Amino acid sequence: MDLRLGDYIDDFARRDWQTLDPAAVDDPIRIALVGLGWFTREWALPGIERSAFTEATVVTDIDPDAIESVASGTDLTGVDPEAFCAGEVADEYDAAYVATPNATHLPYVEAAAEQGTAVLCEKPVEASTDRAERLIEACEDAGVPLMVGYRMQTDPVVRRLRDLLDAGFVGDPAHVHATMSQTMLGELTGDPDQWRLDPELSGGCALMDIGIYPLNTTRFVLDDDPVAVSGTTRTEHEAFAGVDEHADFRLEFPDGVAAMCTVSQNAAHASRLEITGTEGRLVLDPAFYEREERELAVERGGVRMDVEVDPVHQLEEEFAYFGHHLLTDTPVHPDGRHALTDSRALEAIYESAETGEVVRLPA
Numbered sequence: 001m002d003l004r005l006g007d008y009i010d011d012f013a014r015r016d017w018q019t020l021d022p023a024a025v026d027d028p029i030r031i032a033l034v035g036l037g038w039f040t041r042e043w044a045l046p047g048i049e050r051s052a053f054t055e056a057t058v059v060t061d062i063d064p065d066a067i068e069s070v071a072s073g074t075d076l077t078g079v080d081p082e083a084f085c086a087g088e089v090a091d092e093y094d095a096a097y098v099a100t101p102n103a104t105h106l107p108y109v110e111a112a113a114e115q116g117t118a119v120l121c122e123k124p125v126e127a128s129t130d131r132a133e134r135l136i137e138a139c140e141d142a143g144v145p146l147m148v149g150y151r152m153q154t155d156p157v158v159r160r161l162r163d164l165l166d167a168g169f170v171g172d173p174a175h176v177h178a179t180m181s182q183t184m185l186g187e188l189t190g191d192p193d194q195w196r197l198d199p200e201l202s203g204g205c206a207l208m209d210i211g212i213y214p215l216n217t218t219r220f221v222l223d224d225d226p227v228a229v230s231g232t233t234r235t236e237h238e239a240f241a242g243v244d245e246h247a248d249f250r251l252e253f254p255d256g257v258a259a260m261c262t263v264s265q266n267a268a269h270a271s272r273l274e275i276t277g278t279e280g281r282l283v284l285d286p287a288f289y290e291r292e293e294r295e296l297a298v299e300r301g302g303v304r305m306d307v308e309v310d311p312v313h314q315l316e317e318e319f320a321y322f323g324h325h326l327l328t329d330t331p332v333h334p335d336g337r338h339a340l341t342d343s344r345a346l347e348a349i350y351e352s353a354e355t356g357e358v359v360r361l362p363a
Contacts, residue, residue, distance in 0.1 A: 013156045013312060017321060020328055022052030029323040031120075032058035032093035034084065034108045035100035036066040038188070043290060044097060045070070047315025053323030058093050060084040085111035095120060095326060097319075099149075101195040102203050103127035106135045113142035120322050122149045124212055124346065125339040127203030132343040136336035147322055147332040148339040152217045152288065154317040157296055157309045161275075161282055162221040169300055170277030173222060176251075176259035177274045178214030180288050181267040185239060192239040196265075205243035206265045207233065207346055213288040214261040216334075216342055217273060218251060225341050226251040226259075230358045231349040237266060249349045252358075290314045 031054055033040055048056045058077045059070050071078035079089055085107065095118040098108045105126050112119050119139060125148050126132040139146035152158045165173065184205075185192065195201040202208055219225055231249030235241065245266050251259040271288040274281060280300035286292045296307040325332045341361075348359040 012160055012307070013310065015156070015317075015320070016159065018324055020053070020324055025052050025327065028053050028055045029095055029326050030055055030057040030093045031319070032060065032084065032096045032117075034060050034081075034096055034098045036061040036063070036070050037099065040097075040099045041070060043315045044099060044319075047313055047319045048097075050313055050316040051320040051323055053327060054319045058084070058089055081108070084108070087111070087115045090115045090117065094118065095322070098122060101201040102208065103131070103201045106131050109135045109146070110138045113138045113144050116142065116144060118145040118326055120147045120149055120319075123216070123339065124203070124208055124343060125336065126343070127201065127208070129340070129343045129347050132340055136340060139336060145326065145332050146336040148334050148336065149318060150216050150220070150334050150339075151290065151314045151318045152213065153220050153334055154321045155314050156312060156317070157284065157294055158217060158221065161273075161284055161296060162223070164282060164298060165221055165275060165277075166223070169280060169298060170275065170282055171279030172277055173257050174276050174278055175257060176218050176222070176276075178218060178259060178261045178272065178287070179263070180210045180213050180271040181262075181264040182210070182269050183267070184265040187269065197240060197243055199242050202243065204346070204350065205240060205245065206247045206263045207231075207244055207249070207349060209265065210288075211247055211249065211261065211263040211349070212342055212346065213271070214259070214263065214273065215249075215251065215345060217288070218259045218261070219341070221273075221275065222253060222257065224253050224255070224257075226345055226361060227254050227363075228252040228358050228360045229345055229348045230352045233350070233353045240266065244353075247349070247353070249352075251345070
């Protein structure tokens, strides 16, 4: 095997999926933003505006003040959720970005699907597998594209890591270690009265909110799905009563590769992804947060190379991919069926935490 690391490093930030010249786009995909929380305001909306393939045209939220705050002084059309779901301004958008609390994704996606509108839905796709299946089927029955917002999959550094793994730079994968933690009540909001701490709205906390990052990114870079999972959860502080504050889990893949993952909503801010192979290692640190510069380490044959990565705007990359693929009529990925595998795995990890048993996943 002829392995030239420079082939992967020289054009590190390339968009290997892009075929359309951004300068040739006269009519970008018009997007309605559903849910105007901090992530939508601070990351999704700027990402849409930075992409040559998309533009924001409509915003909606259950909070009228949020609509006014975002739409005021702009060309954005602000509508209440009832008007959005009724399709009163459906002629003003081509796709809907749904970023509401997990357990409220379904009705908005169903409404968009009924309007014949493409959907980019935030992860996890819903708060339970049953609701996730209904959401996915709504899009399939309507024949509209559904993409799920796993932004790591369109981040060039993760794509290059997968390329290096595929090329055999570290031999055959042997095991994966991944971790992600944050002090949620300090970094996001200090208010304990929030949807992430409401199991009815979130479906869980540490696993559902951040555990999905090591789970899905591991699936993506290995290009494989787990066949069995096990895990534990732990809650110590009153603010997290009713949900999981900390969690650890093990993913077993068909070829015997195991991934050990730890996540916490109440620990020092950190994230890391490490893949050890028969001939070396790939380490991405930091790994999963949207606002951090990262470094990719490649170790092979006793030599280590550290690649300092110029950060991209992860949401620009995600929306550029989404808009590009709609404009070129190309199937989007990750799609709903891909996301359903995560929903089933997360539910199985919670089951394992209750029973102490390894849980097999459906083929």
